[in-house]
Amino acid sequence: MLHRVMMLTAGLLGAALLALAEGVAQDKPGALWTPQVAIRGQDAVKERKPAPRRNITGMWNALRLGNQSGGVQLKPNNGRPENALPYTPYGLQLYRSHKPLEGADSVSPAFNNDPRTRCEPLGFPRWNHYDLGVQIFQDEYKIMMAYNYDSRWRVIWTDGRSLPTLVDGGVEADGEYRDPRWFGYSVGRWIDDYNLEVVTVGIMSDDRAWLDNTGRPISEQARITERFRRIDSETMEWSETIDDPKIYTRPWETMRLPMTLQDPRIDQITRYCSPTEIDRYNKAFGDAASGK
Amino acid sequence: MNKRLMIVVGVAVALSTGVPLRAHHSGSTLFDETTTTLKGVVKDWLWSNPHCLLTIEAPGADGQAAQWVIELQAPNSIYPGGYRRTTFKPGDAVSVTVHPVKNGRPYGRIVSSVLADGRELGDGMLRMPATAPAAP
Numbered sequence: 001m002l003h004r005v006m007m008l009t010a011g012l013l014g015a016a017l018l019a020l021a022e023g024v025a026q027d028k029p030g031a032l033w034t035p036q037v038a039i040r041g042q043d044a045v046k047e048r049k050p051a052p053r054r055n056i057t058g059m060w061n062a063l064r065l066g067n068q069s070g071g072v073q074l075k076p077n078n079g080r081p082e083n084a085l086p087y088t089p090y091g092l093q094l095y096r097s098h099k100p101l102e103g104a105d106s107v108s109p110a111f112n113n114d115p116r117t118r119c120e121p122l123g124f125p126r127w128n129h130y131d132l133g134v135q136i137f138q139d140e141y142k143i144m145m146a147y148n149y150d151s152r153w154r155v156i157w158t159d160g161r162s163l164p165t166l167v168d169g170g171v172e173a174d175g176e177y178r179d180p181r182w183f184g185y186s187v188g189r190w191i192d193d194y195n196l197e198v199v200t201v202g203i204m205s206d207d208r209a210w211l212d213n214t215g216r217p218i219s220e221q222a223r224i225t226e227r228f229r230r231i232d233s234e235t236m237e238w239s240e241t242i243d244d245p246k247i248y249t250r251p252w253e254t255m256r257l258p259m260t261l262q263d264p265r266i267d268q269i270t271r272y273c274s275p276t277e278i279d280r281y282n283k284a285f286g287d288a289a290s291g292k
Numbered sequence: 293m294n295k296r297l298m299i300v301v302g303v304a305v306a307l308s309t310g311v312p313l314r315a316h317h318s319g320s321t322l323f324d325e326t327t328t329t330l331k332g333v334v335k336d337w338l339w340s341n342p343h344c345l346l347t348i349e350a351p352g353a354d355g356q357a358a359q360w361v362i363e364l365q366a367p368n369s370i371y372p373g374g375y376r377r378t379t380f381k382p383g384d385a386v387s388v389t390v391h392p393v394k395n396g397r398p399y400g401r402i403v404s405s406v407l408a409d410g411r412e413l414g415d416g417m418l419r420m421p422a423t424a425p426a427a428p
Contacts, residue, residue, distance in 0.1 A: 036368075036371060037368065037371050037372050037418075039372050039418060063418070101317035101321075102317060106317070106320075106321045107321065108317075108321055108322055109317055109322070112317075117342075131368075148368070268368070269367055269368035269371055270368065271341060271366050271367075271368045271369075272341055273341065273342070274341060277340050277341050277342070278341075278342065280338075280340065281340070281341075281342055281343055281345070284338070284345055284347075284361060285343065285345055285361050285363055285399060288361075288397055288399060289322055289361075289363075289393045289395070289397065289399040290322070290395075291395040291397075
């Protein structure tokens with residue numbers, strides 16, 4: 001009975017969301033600038049067609065899970081034993097030096113040291129865990145992912161080039177040393193017509209970026225494997241596994257996001273980081289609310 | 293879709309139980325679980341990142357008039373729930389329910405609001421059911 005009620009509630013909410021999305025667009029006939037948000041969940045999908053072959057283009061959103069504000073989706077940082085991470089001694093020490101705004105060890109805004117609040121780039125793979133709403137484009141050589149937060153974009157090469165090799169302080173690609181990058185170096189390979197595997201190495205060092213909003217660390221030694229599984233015309237599953245021997249004693253899975261295709265015409269409101277606006281927020285609210 | 297239906301849908305979505313979508317910082321660290329309803333006059337409405345801020349002059353639980361600063365989420369998060377840059381203007385008579393901060397100062401996080409024109413809005417956050425059916 002409870003399950004039926006929940007199913008009914010889910011269905012009604014999904015229908016309401018779709019009605020809202022369609023209604024906004026229909027309020028002004030011929031208006032192409034609305035709506036400004038992607039709000040279609042998987043429950044609102046009316047018709048599913050077979051998945052296109054080797055194609056993940058489109059505007060995608062994971063409405064049910066948002067920005068994983070309490071930690072990565074499959075391991076929320078809520079203090080429960082089943083969500084404890086396999087830290088190395090160095091990884092645990094690094095985690096304890098972080099003062100996040102979210103999660104089991106969160107602090108008030110005035111006392112945080114999250115690089116995000118200084119408008120530092122989030123870094124990869126934290127972009128995958130933050131304020132999701134991603135537009136994907138692809139051609140015969142590459143896939144480009146445009147992330148909503150701070151309007152950042154990332155390239156995944158699919159032209160058969162080899163994955164760079166991790167070396168001290170960066171990577172080696174075709175015999176040439178290259179610096180670490182905020183998005184690292186990503187190479188994708190179609191396992192079959194509906195499954196794309198992407199491996200990324202060469203991300204920034206562990207003093208520059210965090211793994212998630214709760215202060216979990218990630219290092220330049222990480223190898224991040226993503227799987228994009230195209231389920232049908234409207235949906236896709238996006239999963240991610242972290243292998244970082246400097247920070248974690250074994251690989252672990254961070255997320256398995258149900259993505260829904262959105263209206264490609266949506267002119268989405270961007271969330272951005274402005275030092276001026278952060279400063280104004282802290283003066284008007286954050287400092288006093290924190291008791292500073 | 294007419295405006296009335298949009299408001300009903302927006303409020304239903306905003307008030308429904310589920311998974312909050314976006315947040316700049318954790319609520320449990322800063323805010324009390326209790327709620328306070330403030331009836332007052334808008335002094336300022338800041339549509340900004342990382343949080344929108346509503347400033348109103350209203351008596352608190354002790355009856356003393358104070359200037360309250362109320363936090364909402366960022367524009368892209370509260371837009372689906374019906375909030376806009378033009379939602380509030382100085383001089384509007386409003387009623388706002390908040391989770392006050394734990395340190396007793398006149399600051400809080402929004403739970404819901406009743407606007408000058410009588411419209412009701414939630415906290416602005418779009419929520420989906422936590423136990424919705426999985427994709428096929």
